[in-house]
Each structure stands twice: as C-alpha cells, then as structure tokens.
Amino acid sequence: MDSGKLLVVDDKANMRKVLVQTFTALGFSVDQAADGEKAISLLKSNRYQLVITDLKMPKRDGLDVLRAAKEVDPDTAVIVITAYGTIEGAVEAMGLGAADYITKPFKLDEIERKVEDALAAESPVTSEDVAQSVSDGLMDLVGRSPQIQKLRWVIEKVGPTDSSVLIVGETGTGKELVAKAIHLKSERKFGPYIALNCAALAPGVLESELFGHEKGAFTGAHQQKKGRFEIADGGTLFLDEVGEMDSSTQVRLLRVLQQGEFERVGGTKTMKVDVRIVAATNQDLKKGIAEGRFREDFYYRLNVISVHLPPLRDRTGDIEYLAAYFVDQICRKTGEETKQIDQGVMDALLAYSWPGNVRELENCLERSVILADGPLITLDDISPDILSGTPVAPQVSPATGDVQDGGSLTEVTEDIEKRMIAEALERNRWNRSRTAEELGIKRTTLQYKIKKYGLE
Numbered sequence: 001m002d003s004g005k006l007l008v009v010d011d012k013a014n015m016r017k018v019l020v021q022t023f024t025a026l027g028f029s030v031d032q033a034a035d036g037e038k039a040i041s042l043l044k045s046n047r048y049q050l051v052i053t054d055l056k057m058p059k060r061d062g063l064d065v066l067r068a069a070k071e072v073d074p075d076t077a078v079i080v081i082t083a084y085g086t087i088e089g090a091v092e093a094m095g096l097g098a099a100d101y102i103t104k105p106f107k108l109d110e111i112e113r114k115v116e117d118a119l120a121a122e123s124p125v126t127s128e129d130v131a132q133s134v135s136d137g138l139m140d141l142v143g144r145s146p147q148i149q150k151l152r153w154v155i156e157k158v159g160p161t162d163s164s165v166l167i168v169g170e171t172g173t174g175k176e177l178v179a180k181a182i183h184l185k186s187e188r189k190f191g192p193y194i195a196l197n198c199a200a201l202a203p204g205v206l207e208s209e210l211f212g213h214e215k216g217a218f219t220g221a222h223q224q225k226k227g228r229f230e231i232a233d234g235g236t237l238f239l240d241e242v243g244e245m246d247s248s249t250q251v252r253l254l255r256v257l258q259q260g261e262f263e264r265v266g267g268t269k270t271m272k273v274d275v276r277i278v279a280a281t282n283q284d285l286k287k288g289i290a291e292g293r294f295r296e297d298f299y300y301r302l303n304v305i306s307v308h309l310p311p312l313r314d315r316t317g318d319i320e321y322l323a324a325y326f327v328d329q330i331c332r333k334t335g336e337e338t339k340q341i342d343q344g345v346m347d348a349l350l351a352y353s354w355p356g357n358v359r360e361l362e363n364c365l366e367r368s369v370i371l372a373d374g375p376l377i378t379l380d381d382i383s384p385d386i387l388s389g390t391p392v393a394p395q396v397s398p399a400t401g402d403v404q405d406g407g408s409l410t411e412v413t414e415d416i417e418k419r420m421i422a423e424a425l426e427r428n429r430w431n432r433s434r435t436a437e438e439l440g441i442k443r444t445t446l447q448y449k450i451k452k453y454g455l456e
Contacts, residue, residue, distance in 0.1 A: 004049035004119070008032045009039040009065055010081065011057045014416060019052060022108055023115070025366075027333060036060025040068040048076055050099075050118060052111070055082040055089050056440050063093060070097050077118040079111070083441055094205050095213070095220030102200065105417065109359060110200070113176075117195045141174075141181065142325045143318030147310045151178070158305050159185020164257065166242075166302045167280040169309030172357030175280035176240060178307060182278055183236040191235030194228050199241035207249055208265050217266025229262060233273045242302065243283035243294065250298040257301040277302065312354040312361065319349055322358060326365045327377070336369055342378045352386050418453040421446070425455065 006028045008019045013034070020030045031046065033039035037059040039051070051069050055062035062080050069076045077099040082090045090101040099118035102111055141148055141155075158165060159182050167175045176195060183193045201209060204218070212227030228237055239245075245253070256262050261272045279302045288294030312319065323341055331338050341349075345368075354360055368381040379387065421439065428434040436446040450456055 005029045005047065006031070006115075007039060007042060007046075007048045007051045007053075009036065009051065009053035009057070009062070011035055011054065015054070015081075018108070019111070022112070025334060025370075026112070036062065036065045039065045043068050043072050047073060050077040050079065050115060052079045052081065052115070055080050055093065055101075063089070063096065066093055066096050066098055079114055079118055081106075091202070091205055091218070092220030094208060095218065095222060095225075097223065097225065100200070100209075101205075109363075113197060114200065117197065141177065142322050143315060144321060145315040145317045147315045148318060151307070151309070154307055155181050155185055158182060158307070160187065161305075162186075162276055163304040164276070164302050165278045165305045165307060166285075167278065167307045167309065168285075169280070169282065170311050170357055171282050172359030173309040173311060174358050175282075175309060176238060178309065179236070179238040179278045179280065183238075183276075186236065186276065188235050188276060192232050193236050193238070194232040195238040195240060196228050197240045199244035203246040203249060206245070207252065210249070211252065211262050211264055211271075212267075213265035214267040217264070221266065224264075227264065229256065229273050229275055230271065232275045234275075236276045236278055239277065239279040241281060242279040243281040243285055243288060247293075247295060250295045254295070254298045254301060257298075312357045316350055319354075319361070320346060322361055323349055323365060326362050327369060330362075330366050330369045334369065337375060339369055339372055340376050342376055344379050345377055345382055348379065348382060348387055417449070418455070421449055421453065422455055425450075 006023050008016055008023070008030060009032070010016045010019070011034055016032045016034070020032055023030050031042055031048075033042055036053070036057050039053065040060060043051075043065070048069070051065065053062040053065045062082075066078045066080065069078050074097070078093075078097070080090060080093040080098050080101040081104060082093075082101055083104050090098075090103075093101055100114045102114055141152060155178065165179075165182060167178050169175050179195070180193060183189060196209060198206060208217075208221075208225070208227065210227050210229060212225050212230055213221050215221060215224050252262065256273070256275075257277060260274065261270050263270055285294050285299050285303075289296045289299060312322075323346065327339055327341060330336070349361070349364075356363075364383055364386055365377075367383055368377045372378070372381045421435075424435045424438050425432075428438065432446055432450075433443055436443040439446065441449075
C-alpha cells in the first residue's frame with residue numbers, strides 16, 4: 001500500500017488501538033477519534049486519503065462522518081464498520097458514497113485489503129505508477145521452486161493476451177499478486193487495475209459496486225455512482241473470491257463477459273466497456289456447479305485460462321527465500337535495522353505446515369522483526385503456534401479489556417463481544433429485548449450470538 005493520511009473513528013478504545021497500530025506499521029499517518037463529533041471536527045481541519053468509521057456511535061454516527069468527509073473532499077475514500085445484522089445501514093452508506101463496508105468481527109488482513117482496494121479505486125494505476133512499479137510484474141513472486149518457475153512462465157504467456165483468467169488457490173497463496181503481475185504483463189498495464197472482493201459484499205451491494213447505480217435506485221442512493229466496470233474501462237478488473245457470488249450477479253456478469261455491456265442498477269442506459277476479467281477463488285467451482293451454487297456457463301467464460309497456485313507446504317524450498325525477502329521488506333517498512341534469521345528459526349519455519357500459506361509466513365515474520373531486540377531473529381521472537389504447530393488463543397485482560405499478545409483480530413473481537421453480551425444480559429436480568437436495545441442490535445441477532453457463544 002502507498003502511505004497516506006488516515007482517520008480511524010470508533011467509540012471502542014481497543015478497536016481504535018488495533019487499527020491505528022496496524023496502519024501506522026503499514027506506513028500511514030493515522031489520526032483517531034472516539035466519536036463522530038470529534039471526527040467531523042478533524043475533517044474540517046485536515047485532509048485524509050481515507051476514513052475508517054464505525055457506523056453506530058454516540059453523538060454523531062458513521063453516516064454523519066461519511067457525509068462530512070464527502071462534503072469536505074468528495075475524493076476521500078470512506079470504509080464503514082458495521083455490526084453483524086445491520087446490513088441495511090451499510091447499504092445506505094454505500095448509497096452515500098462509501099467505498100466499502102466491513103462487518104464485525106473481521107480479520108486484520110480483510111480490512112487491509114479493503115483499504116488497498118478503496119485507495120486503488122480512488123486512484124487507478126497510471127502510466128507513472130507503472131513506471132515506478134516493478135518493471136516486469138514478477139519480482140514479488142519470490143522463490144526458485146519448479147512451481148514458481150512454471151508460474152512465471154505462465155504469466156509471461158498469459159499476460160499479453162486479452163483472455164479471461166481464473167486463478168485457483170488456497171487462502172494466502174498470493175492470488176492477487178498473480179493478478180497484478182498478469183495486468184502488468186498485458187497491453188493494459190497503463191490502464192487501471194481495479195480489485196473487488198466478492199465475498200465481502202451482500203448481493204445487492206455487490207451489483208451496485210460492479211455496475212454502479214443511478215440516483216434513487218434504492219433507499220440511500222442519493223447520487224449517481226460509477227461501478228468498478230466503468231472505473232476499470234481500458235484496464236483489468238480483479239474479482240477475488242468469485243465463488244461467493246450469487247447466481248443473479250453471475251447472470252449479469254455473464255452478459256458483460258459476452259457482450260461487454262451492462263446497465264447501472266436502476267438505470268436503462270446501456271454502458272459499453274473494454275475490461276479484462278481476472279478472477280480468483282479458493283473453492284472447487286466444479287463442485288459448486290454440481291451443487292447448483294455456480295453457473296456452468298459463467299464458469300467456462302471465466303475459466304478461459306486457469307492458473308493454479310500451489311500451497312506453501314508443497315514448495316517448502318521457497319520458504320528460505322521468502323523469509324529473507326519478507327524480513328528485508330518489513331525492516332524497510334518499519335524503519336528497523338536489517339535483521340538476520342537464526343538457523344534454529346529457519347528450521348522451525350521449514351518444519352511448520354503453514355495452513356495460512358505465504359500470508360501467514362509474512363505475518364509471522366512481521367511479528368518477529370518487531371519483537372527482536374538485536375540484529376538476529378531468534379526462537380524467542382517466534383510465535384509459539386509456529387513452534388508447536390497449533391494456534392494460540394487470544395488473551396484479553398478481564399479487568400481492563402486490553403488485548404494481550406497472540407490471537408487474530410477476529411478472535412480478540414469475538415472474545416470482547418462475548419463478554420459484553422454476557423454482562424449486558426446480567427444487567428438486564430436476561431431480558432433479551434432490553435439487552436438487544438442496549439447493545440444496539442436486533443433481538444434475532446442477539447439470539448444468534450447467545451447460541452454462538454454458548455451463553456444459554
């Protein structure tokens with residue numbers, strides 16, 4: 001991600017702390033606000049590239065923050081954080097011009113990806129960007145294994161064509177990295193590269209993001225909005241997790257793939273675009289076809305050329321090269337002194353199965369670089385789950401709610417959510433209606449959470 005100025009708005013101190021630390025480490029300058037009123041004040045005196053705001057807050061809510069951000073600078077990207085079961089608010093936010101939304105609980109890599117997508121949509125790749133980027137689009141495909149060498153060869157052959165590409169691989173194997181490399185190898189490299197995670201959006205919102213919408217198309221659509229297809233005209237559109245797409249959206253996309261045309265949601269004017277589709281999935285789409293979840297005609301339109309990414313456990317010979325590459329990159333990004341990897345650490349990395357693939361390796365090494373006191377990363381700096389082969393449960397101080405070392409953001413936020421619900425139920429003598437009202441969620445959502453966390 002390119003560094004810039006971000007504003008994080010949330011009334012929960014723990015959430016602000018995690019997001020500020022995450023994006024500061026990625027090179028962003030981050031301001032924070034504990035409520036919408038403070039955020040709007042900051043927006044009047046500062047210019048932000050992107051705003052991340054919770055939807056439900058005291059004083060002024062996330063929609064007020066969104067309106068203020070767009071009033072100050074229409075180009076400011078806004079991502080709205082919403083609780084499970086409040087998709088209606090997210091749809092209204094998208095209609096007001098939000099770049100994206102994310103539901104709690106979420107993982108850090110999810111919101112990092114959404115921020116990257118939002119910034120890419122606001123500032124598509126230009127010829128100057130390409131000139132400053134990796135010259136051949138393949139430099140970040142680190143490794144010397146036969147699988148990686150074959151992958152480079154496939155990208156070299158596929159890139160210059162205009163054919164649709166389907167990238168298949170487990171989560172964390174680097175599917176978007178390959179998509180970007182294909183774009184940079186194509187004649188479209190001076191055009192925009194736009195990415196969209198299909199799994200992160202509800203069906204109605206996904207159609208609006210893909211095709212755009214007209215003013216008044218649905219509740220909250222207060223202005224016309226271009227979709228990703230229009231923004232990507234002349235370039236490449238990367239559809240991540242395409243296996244999660246609902247059948248009605250598949251039908252509309254099939255028409256674009258066949259004829260290069262569509263209508264905005266709520267519109268009648270036919271739009272024509274010239275966009276290359278690169279899609280990715282971690283699912284078995286043929287199984288999805290057999291189960292009736294995925295259209296066969298849409299599959300064959302996407303799968304003109306198939307690229308398979310092997311899991312890291314199948315190319316362990318690349319781990320040493322990847323580890324050295326990530327440590328160097330992380331040291332540069334965080335301003336740390338150049339660090340070396342102890343041989344004992346390398347042995348542990350080689351012995352681990354890496355269920356999270358390359359992304360998990362990168363996260364592991366980022367933690368190690370930050371924790372290492374000297375120029376050498378030792379076993380003391382490695383997460384215990386890597387050494388033991390099992391994940392570490394998150395630890396949250398019951399007295400302060402502070403997050404202790406270990407655990408993903410999803411695990412931590414779920415633990416906090418469980419405690420909040422349990423305490424609210426006790427205060428309201430297990431009256432579920434009053435508890436739901438206090439927590440600002442629907443009663444059906446509360447019932448789901450009670451069952452999920454075993455609080456019955």
